Amino acid sequence: MTSIKEIEGIGPTYASQLAEAGVRTIEQLREVGATATGRMRLADEARLGEEQILQWTHQADLIRIKGIGEEFAELLVKAGVATVPKLAYRNAQNLYMDLTLLNQRLKLVRRLPTVVELERMISQAKKLPKLIRH
Template sequence: MTTDATQDEEPIKLSGATTKLRLITTLDAALVDKLIALGINDNHALLQRGASHEGREALCAEAGIDHVHLLTALYILDLARVDGIAWNSAKLLNAAGVTTVPDLAFRSPEDLLPQLQQANQELSLLKRLPSARVVTTWIEHARSLPQVLTFGGNAEVY
């Protein structure tokens, strides 16, 4: 099984570090095992395969993956493309309701900070929350990044 895009799709240009899925501790271990069995070993390969609705459907069918778990993992990987967002911060952003880089780009730090505080109280992901300045930097960088995850007409969110 290849991790490349299908023949009629152009590969997505991803920047940032390539990280083995096994090293991303914020991802569900059972999900990672199923993805590795398909030959999807790193964050870039998963973003490539799961970028489109069709790709996600195929992954779920091929590996018996729960759609919500796959989408959650993709949200975390997408958010971690932003400079300064580590895996735990990406998971915290997702828990606070931020799903994708374009979603982050439309947020305001004033509204997002209390949501991050609330999510961190529930999940205890970060020992120290990011400052307003850091969150502002994340948002500004998110505005410069291309959209990677695309969605079908059925509002494929949870």
């Protein structure tokens, strides 16, 4: 089980609020955050915004893919690639260009994956089940 603090943007304060609501791991966040009802309940119990819970859930979803860590997951979400199914339908070359431009502005990751690495991630995404329901 991976600590909830591995999600970019979840520090000790948010982790404590989420823990009070019963969510201590990324796996638990994925499970609870998979449905709108679960996210609404978690937001209420943790005293956090539903949109914030959704963003963290998206990052937790993307982290299932080998090679995607907390910072890169955040960059993907900000690039509009918020879920594994969305990644599955992207073109690696186009995604690389989008991420390069966005990261130049936001400076979220020190090193972007290569086009070949993105192709591997996209291939993995095509094999994983959809978890997040909106």
